[in-house]
Structures are given as structure tokens and as C-alpha cells.
Amino acid sequence: MERTNIPMSEQRFAGKTAVVTGASRGIGLAIAQRLVDDGARVVITARKQDALDAAVEQLGGPEHALAVAGRADDADHQDEVVAAAVDTFGSLDFLVNNTGINPVYGPLMDIEEEAARKILDVNVVGSLSWVKKARRAWLGEHGGAIVNVASVAGLRPAPGIGFYGVSKAAVIHLTEELAVELGPDIRINAVAPAVVKTRFATALYEGREAEVSAAYPLKRLGEPDDIGSVVTFLLSADAGWMTGQTLVVDGGVLLMGGV
Numbered sequence: 730m731e732r733t734n735i736p737m738s739e740q741r742f743a744g745k746t747a748v749v750t751g752a753s754r755g756i757g758l759a760i761a762q763r764l765v766d767d768g769a770r771v772v773i774t775a776r777k778q779d780a781l782d783a784a785v786e787q788l789g790g791p792e793h794a795l796a797v798a799g800r801a802d803d804a805d806h807q808d809e810v811v812a813a814a815v816d817t818f819g820s821l822d823f824l825v826n827n828t829g830i831n832p833v834y835g836p837l838m839d840i841e842e843e844a845a846r847k848i849l850d851v852n853v854v855g856s857l858s859w860v861k862k863a864r865r866a867w868l869g870e871h872g873g874a875i876v877n878v879a880s881v882a883g884l885r886p887a888p889g890i891g892f893y894g895v896s897k898a899a900v901i902h903l904t905e906e907l908a909v910e911l912g913p914d915i916r917i918n919a920v921a922p923a924v925v926k927t928r929f930a931t932a933l934y935e936g937r938e939a940e941v942s943a944a945y946p947l948k949r950l951g952e953p954d955d956i957g958s959v960v961t962f963l964l965s966a967d968a969g970w971m972t973g974q975t976l977v978v979d980g981g982v983l984l985m986g987g988v
Contacts, residue, residue, distance in 0.1 A: 740768030752826035755927035759953030760810035801828035872914035908973030925951035946981030
């Protein structure tokens with residue numbers, strides 16, 4: 730969804746700065762684009778610098794976006810990103826924990842413990858670490874808002890991606906716990922998407938999109954901007970009396986008993 734030539738009066742995030750992790754493509758880039766469209770400056774992260782550089786160009790260049798490459802669960806990288814936001818743009822008002830990994834597919838009984846630990850380190854412990862660092866650097870004194878990207882797999886059993894679902898269930902509960910601890914000045918919510926058409930989710934629909942989308946009442950899979958619009962709502966003053974909530978963005982598939 731393209732949103733250009735937005736009047737200044739509609740730029741609800743003018744003067745604000747956001748960090749969006751895992752934002753070189755897909756859902757993270759869509760979130761960053763919506764933030765920029767609404768007047769924010771963004772610091773985006775991912776592992777590959779060339780992909781991030783292309784994303785910065787798409788977002789309008791260095792006036793609007795800054796890219797810092799690194800692993801999302803690396804403490805030094807997190808420190809670098811948080812410092813870059815404050816030093817370059819003067820604040821860190823919003824954090825979006827979008828990075829998530831799922832390097833395995835299959836039954837829980839077949840997962841290697843090392844892979845399980847890595848999933849938890851990135852998806853759960855990493856998210857907590859980003860929140861702690863953003864709070865220490867800016868949010869604790871000035872307030873702001875955070876959104877964690879979870880998944881419907883964290884709400885219902887999801888055969889084949891079961892441990893990914895376990896990690897996202899933990900993200901949902903982490904969001905609730907942090908909402909209690911961080912209020913009233915910091916709000917934190919989550920979104921739980923179903924299948925969105927990204928490279929990350931390709932294995933869930935490639936070659937059978939019509940079959941998969943038939944299970945959805947809205948008869949289509951999600952697009953990255955479907956999630957970006959909800960995330961920016963949660964960050965905005967329009968959601969100013971919401972914290973600790975998980976908004977399901979799933980085309981209605983949970984109503985049909987699916988994931």
C-alpha cells in the first residue's frame with residue numbers, strides 16, 4: 730500500500746525516532762515504511778548490510794533512515810543501535826521487536842536442544858534485552874511505546890513450527906509482564922500475525938497459496954503492510970490506553986480453528 734504526499738498535519742510521528750529490528754525486508758520493512766510515512770525517523774537492523782542499504786534507499790535515504798547491521802541477539806549490536814538512534818536522531822521513542830527466527834521444521838520430538846536454545850535466545854531473550862537497553866537509554870526517562878511481533882502460532886498449537894510457537898507464546902507473556910512493570914510511561918503491546926507473504930513464511934504457502942488462503946474467511950494471506958498498519962496504530966496516541974495487549978491480525982483464520 731503506497732502512501733505518498735502525506736500532509737504534515739497527518740504526520741503523527743513527526744519528531745519521533747523508532748528502532749525496528751529485522752527490517753531489511755518483509756514485515757519489518759513495511760513497519761519502518763509506515764513509520765517514515767507518518768513522519769518518524771527509523772533505525773533499522775538486520776544481518777546483511779547490502780540489504781539494509783537498499784531498504785534505507787527505499788525509505789527515503791539517510792534523512793529518514795539509518796541502517797546498522799548485526800545479529801539481533803548480540804548485546805554489542807544492540808548497544809550500537811540504541812546509541813545510533815539517540816546520537817543521530819536525538820531520541821528513541823519507539824521500539825519494534827520484529828526479528829524472529831525458526832531454523833527448524835518438524836515435530837518437537839525431533840528438535841535439537843541447541844536449535845531450541847537459539848530460537849529462545851533470539852525471539853524471547855533478545856526481545857527482552859532490546860527493551861532493557863531502550864529503556865535505559867531513553868524510554869525510562871522520556872516514555873514511549875514498544876511493539877513485539879508475536880504470531881498466531883503462540884496462541885494455538887502449530888504442528889511443524891511448534892517450538893517457534895512456544896517462543897512466540899513466551900513473547901506474548903513477556904509483553905504482558907513488561908506492561909505491568911513499565912507502566913505508566915512506557916506502553917508495550919504485541920501483534921500476532923497469521924501467514925504473511927514474506928520470504929520468511931514461504932515454506933508455509935509456496936506452491937499452494939490458493940489452498941492455504943481458502944481456510945481464511947477473508948480468502949487471502951496477509952501482506953506486510955497489513956501488519957505495518959496495526960503496529961503503527963499500537964505505537965500511536967490512538968492506542969494510548971492500551972498496554973499488555975496482543976492484537977491478532979490473521980484474516981480470521983483462528984475463527985476457523987486454524988493457525
